[in-house]
Amino acid sequence: MPVKTSKAYLTVLGVPEKPQISGFSSPVMEGDLMQLTCKTSGSKPAADIRWFKNDKEIKDVKYLKEEDANRKTFTVSSTLDFRVDRSDDGVAVICRVDHESLNATPQVAMQVLEIHYTPSVKIIPSTPFPQEGQPLILTCESKGKPLPEPVLWTKDGGELPDPDRMVVSGRELNILFLNKTDNGTYRCEATNTIGQSSAEYVLIVHDVPNTLPPTTIIPSLTTATVTTTVAITTSPTTSATTSNIRDPNALAGQTGPDHALIGGIVAVVVFVTLCSIFLLGRYLARHKGTYLTNEAKGAEDAPDADTAIINAEGSQVNAEEKKEYFI
Numbered sequence: 001m002p003v004k005t006s007k008a009y010l011t012v013l014g015v016p017e018k019p020q021i022s023g024f025s026s027p028v029m030e031g032d033l034m035q036l037t038c039k040t041s042g043s044k045p046a047a048d049i050r051w052f053k054n055d056k057e058i059k060d061v062k063y064l065k066e067e068d069a070n071r072k073t074f075t076v077s078s079t080l081d082f083r084v085d086r087s088d089d090g091v092a093v094i095c096r097v098d099h100e101s102l103n104a105t106p107q108v109a110m111q112v113l114e115i116h117y118t119p120s121v122k123i124i125p126s127t128p129f130p131q132e133g134q135p136l137i138l139t140c141e142s143k144g145k146p147l148p149e150p151v152l153w154t155k156d157g158g159e160l161p162d163p164d165r166m167v168v169s170g171r172e173l174n175i176l177f178l179n180k181t182d183n184g185t186y187r188c189e190a191t192n193t194i195g196q197s198s199a200e201y202v203l204i205v206h207d208v209p210n211t212l213p214p215t216t217i218i219p220s221l222t223t224a225t226v227t228t229t230v231a232i233t234t235s236p237t238t239s240a241t242t243s244n245i246r247d248p249n250a251l252a253g254q255t256g257p258d259h260a261l262i263g264g265i266v267a268v269v270v271f272v273t274l275c276s277i278f279l280l281g282r283y284l285a286r287h288k289g290t291y292l293t294n295e296a297k298g299a300e301d302a303p304d305a306d307t308a309i310i311n312a313e314g315s316q317v318n319a320e321e322k323k324e325y326f327i
Helices: 256-295 305-326
Strands: 020-022 033-043 048-053 056-058 062-067 074-083 092-098 107-112 115-125 136-145 152-155 166-169 172-175 184-191 196-203 223-230 238-246
Touching: 020 107, 033 048, 033 092, 033 107, 048 074, 074 092, 115 184, 136 184, 136 196
Parallel strands: 115 196
Antiparallel strands: 020 033, 033 074, 048 056, 048 092, 062 074, 092 107, 115 136, 136 172, 152 184, 166 172, 184 196, 223 238
């Protein structure tokens, strides 16, 4: 005595139920508007719902809180609206419930999206610069859901003109060897249950570049012209002219400096040869002149022709006598 009292306030937390996602019907067509609703009940106080797509939070959502019939707990729902495209195919949409009773371990619900869309088509050539005579492979890369059926190849709006040389294997068009008649527009068409798509490739066959051998410079032939005059006393002047002497060793494909060197050597040889001929000619001319002078030595001092003849005959007799004496 006296009795003392105190008051305590007890708050009982309502643990939210596992959330459920509704509103998804598989499959969804590309471009459709999708509305997903995440709902959880039994939370006290009201739980918080958050949306994530590919681990990225979505902020623009609708939030609704309702009191349950027992007037003690709450039912919370959240609605997500967005328009789907092909990039959403296979994406996981997550609804996460946060509440203080969950001890930092939120409850989640996940929905994987399945989006159907028309094919996308792209033609990839095996070489960016096709040349005549070479092979070429055109690959029709098509993506879609459902997976596109086998593709259809056409050229200039019609069938392939040469099936033996243009072979279709799956999504590939293999042209065994190119020629100018292959120029044109090639079209690849891919189809699935959603729709059809196509792509075009304009083929221009280029000429094979000419690979010429290295240019060989053929130097002009070297010529040497030497002119000389040999004068002989007892005969008219004789001209010995050597012209247009071609170098026999001048061959195509030799370099310029080597050919010039050979030509110079040949010119020097020719010049030395002609000089030797000139000196030999002068020697012969002098020898012959001396012989004639000795033969007519007795006639040089004669006052007239008769005396010269007699002197010459006397010289001949003396010569014979000398000859006989010598024998």
